[in-house]
Amino acid sequence: MRMMPLASIVPGMKLGKKIFSDEGIVLLAEGVELTGSMLRRLGDKGIHYLYVQDPRTEGIEVPELLREETSRQGVVTIRSVFRDLVDQPGKRHTGTYPYVGKQVRQLMHQVMDDLQRNRDALIMLMNMHTVDHYLYMHSLNVCVYTVLLGMAYGYSSDELMTLGLGALLHDVGKTQISMNVLLKPGRLSLEEYNEMKRHTERGYYLLKDEPNIPLIVAHCAYQHHERLNGTGYPRGIQGFEIHEYAKWIGIVDSYDAMTSHRIYKEPMLPHQATETLYAGSGTLYDTSMLKIFRDKVAIYPVGITVTLSSGQTAVVVDINSASVHRPVVRVLTDEGGADLKTPYDLDLSKQLSVMIKRIDAGPSDR
Structure with a gap:
């Protein structure tokens, strides 16, 4: 594959x-x-x-962070909860949604069970084979990636549950944004962009009084677009004023947005998105958090075509968790670009004289 x-x-x-x-x-x-x-x-x-x-x-299998059933149920649950909120936006002023906490907690238990089985898992692209309303899959992706980072950071199970809920519901305020703005297949006008930015405040007010949702989760929705240097929104707070969980979610939210399928833009590949995040190290994002993120991201996804420094074309076979920048690859061509009669696997963590020169936009051999 x-x-x-x-x-x-x-x-x-x-x-x-x-x-x-x-x-x-x-x-x-x-x-x-x-x-x-x-x-x-x-x-x-x-x-x-x-x-x-x-x-x-043949034999190259792309690892999945979640079991197929968990992933499917996750998107269905998010879709159900978010659509109910879209259908009844006026209730945000007059009542609460106690079922929201119950449903998303059940989902979080499934997600955490899957991830606990493989604590060394790396952040892989999760949405390459889903056709959906972007908001649903994005919410699940951000949840999974953020929990993986929280596990690497050393949070307890209770902390991971709260962090995961904050990530899962960080964009819930978008249910209160006009569908014409939310689903617009192109660049937003200034007025539309200002409307979109209000999702952070609306998410906070949707969640802050929910009996089954910790108040920190509401603050994650409120603060995930704040940035260290105060250039974020909605309040322009900075540094230690931003909750730690919201900082994690802000990094992952940006990464997933850059690497996701959108009708109006081609997704970045993981190495490109990681480089973009690092451009904001110390100004937009916490440097120590970015280092943990970098070590947990599979920047060369399994199955992608690469060109080696030797001039050979190869496909990534496996990720070395201790050295994510040097995966195992299957070499398909010789240095001149001719197909090999018998492709072979090469572990770049053991062949230090060979490195990945570039990721190819398409297969160079066909």
């Missing part, structure tokens, strides 16, 4: 991973032969990359 940009996939190739809707329904099954109309529809949905089958990359 390998990851390829949609523009490089031709009809007749076979899908390597199932594609789900936001209701957890399988839209395209693994192994289905892709047609031109399928590829066009996926492009219309904002999908830019797909996993496809390739005999030369």
Whole structure:
């Protein structure tokens, strides 16, 4: 299996991973032969990359952070909770939603159980094979990535539960934003952008009085767009005024937004998004937190095509958790670009004279 940009996939190739809707329904099954109309529809949905089958990359399996059932149930739960809030926005002034806390806590227990089974897991791209309302998958991604960082930082189970709830519900205020603004397939006007920014305050007011939601969770919704140097919103607070949990969520929220499929923009690859975050080290984001983030991100996703310093083309096979910048790769060509009769695996953590020169936008051998 390998990851390829949609523009490089031709009809007749076979899908390597199932594609789900936001209701957890399988839209395209693994192994289905892709047609031109399928590829066009996926492009219309904002999908830019797909996993496809390739005999030369047989045996390369992309690890999943969550079990399929947890991931599907997660998006369904978020969709249900958020849509109920969208349908009844006026209630935010007159009542609470006690069921919200119950539903999201149940989901958090599932997420934490999955992640506790593999505490050494790295942050992988989770949304390469989901066609959905962006907000739902984004909320789940930010939750999972943030909990992984919290585990690496050493938070207790109770702290991880609160941190995870804050991450899961950080964008709940977007349920109170006009759908015309929220789903606009393009750049927002200044007026629309100011409307979008109000989701932080609206999220806080939705959550602050919920009986089953810690008050810190409401502050995560309120503060996740604040930045160390005071240039964030809604209040322009800085440094120690920003809750620690909100700082974690701010990093992950930015990362997932940069690496996610959107109809109006192509996603960044992990190494590009990580470099962008590091440009704000010490000014926008906490440097010590970014270091933990960097060590937990699989910047070269399994299945992606890379060019080595030797000039050879390879596909990432596995991630070395102790050295995420030097994965195991499967070499497909010689130095001149000719296909190898027998591709072979190379562990870059043991071959220090060879390094990844660049990530290819598409396969160089086809």
